[in-house]
Amino acid sequence: MKAAVYYETGPPDVFRYEDVPDPECGPGSVLVHVEAISIEGGDTLNRAGGEMASKPHIVGYQCAGTIRQVGDGVADRHEGQRVVATMFWGSHAELVAVPAVLTWPVPDGADIVACACVPVAFGTADDCLFEFGHLAAGETVLIQAGAGGVGVAAIQLAKRAGATVIATASSVARLDPLKPLGLDHPVDYSREGWVDVVRNLTGGRGVDLAVDSVGGRVLAGSVACLVYRGRAITVGRAGRDPQPFDVSTLGMGNQSITGVFLGAEILNERTRAMIQHHVDDVAAGRLTVLVDRTFPLAEAAAAHAYIESRQAVGRVVLIP
Numbered sequence: 316m317k318a319a320v321y322y323e324t325g326p327p328d329v330f331r332y333e334d335v336p337d338p339e340c341g342p343g344s345v346l347v348h349v350e351a352i353s354i355e356g357g358d359t360l361n362r363a364g365g366e367m368a369s370k371p372h373i374v375g376y377q378c379a380g381t382i383r384q385v386g387d388g389v390a391d392r393h394e395g396q397r398v399v400a401t402m403f404w405g406s407h408a409e410l411v412a413v414p415a416v417l418t419w420p421v422p423d424g425a426d427i428v429a430c431a432c433v434p435v436a437f438g439t440a441d442d443c444l445f446e447f448g449h450l451a452a453g454e455t456v457l458i459q460a461g462a463g464g465v466g467v468a469a470i471q472l473a474k475r476a477g478a479t480v481i482a483t484a485s486s487v488a489r490l491d492p493l494k495p496l497g498l499d500h501p502v503d504y505s506r507e508g509w510v511d512v513v514r515n516l517t518g519g520r521g522v523d524l525a526v527d528s529v530g531g532r533v534l535a536g537s538v539a540c541l542v543y544r545g546r547a548i549t550v551g552r553a554g555r556d557p558q559p560f561d562v563s564t565l566g567m568g569n570q571s572i573t574g575v576f577l578g579a580e581i582l583n584e585r586t587r588a589m590i591q592h593h594v595d596d597v598a599a600g601r602l603t604v605l606v607d608r609t610f611p612l613a614e615a616a617a618a619h620a621y622i623e624s625r626q627a628v629g630r631v632v633l634i635p
């Protein structure tokens with residue numbers, strides 16, 4: 316098969332488009348012919364640095380396509396079935412073999428590109444807001460990096476739950492497409508004083524919950540935006556800012572901060588059902604996936620560079 320691989324981590328031009336051996340479909344797994352690859356925030360971070368699980372390495376957490384082979388012991392998937400799948404690595408390829416439990420059926424007639432973008436973004440947003448963030452109707456939530464994949468999902472789920480939604484981005488123009496999806500108040504967090512802007516939007520009270528996928532100085536700002544007894548969720552480090560967080564700032568306001576990792580929850584029944592629900596809602600038009608651009612898989616380097624230029628609103632998708 317063809318795949319976008321790299322031999323060392325680094326900037327987007329480390330990608331090579333090469334022939335590699337087809338993956339083997341072991342017991343409990345399915346082999347998926349990939350039709351759409353959602354580039355996740357973690358994919359660009361993994362390509363940029365850190366440990367490589369293989370060499371050459373095929374990065375990527377998520378894709379959708381059609382099952383071509385079903386491994387021994389798999390009773391609930393069949394050849395020809397369309398699924399969206401998650402994996403620790405390997406999405407940037409024409410074929411991927413994954414445990415069947417990490418696949419979700421794509422309803423008939425649904426857009427495979429939109430469904431390719433659902434599990435990690437919507438699953439993470441849901442866990443941040445509800446399972447760990449305990450968001451309730453009538454509360455105000457701050458969603459950092461609202462134009463990113465997790466942000467677009469979180470804005471919609473928070474609004475649907477009856478919250479007031481404030482979201483940040485590196486320009487308010489990047490948040491315009493999110494207003495019809497439930498965003499109440501866009502804030503430009505590249506400007507000095509954005510914490511005061513957020514607090515002023517709440518009449519000085521502060522937000523009940525902050526969902527932070529950016530980290531570093533932005534995470535400190537998330538906590539500074541909280542109401543007394545407010546909750547912050549840290550779920551990523553998209554800002555690549557190594558600034559450590561000073562936990563002593565939580566004490567005066569009896570505030571809390573919780574880490575969220577979808578990967579530790581994704582195999583349990585609750586999470587699998589929650590993700591299927593979101594796939595079905597996207598398929599039925601009750602939730603929206605914003606796809607900013609698609610690129611051919613052969614142009615993975617250009618697609619990653621485009622994401623890192625911070626122009627994309629929502630997802631960038633590779634098509635093998």
Ligand SMILES: NC(=O)c1ccc[n+]([C@@H]2O[C@H](COP(=O)([O-])OP(=O)(O)OC[C@H]3O[C@@H](n4cnc5c(N)ncnc54)[C@H](OP(=O)(O)O)[C@@H]3O)[C@@H](O)[C@H]2O)c1
Nearest residue numbers: 356357460463464465484485528551552553554576577625
């Ligand atoms: N813990 C988990 O289970 C989990 C699950 C999913 C994702 N994550 C993490 O959450 C983060 C966001 O994921 P995602 O899929 O939403 O990512 P994404 O779609 O690529 O969006 C990332 C956003 O981060 C913002 N950003 C801030 N500083 C940036 C920088 N220096 N370079 C690039 N972007 C920057 C960008 O918006 P602006 O330009 O508007 O600032 C961009 O929209 C990632 O760190 C990812 O690893 C964690």
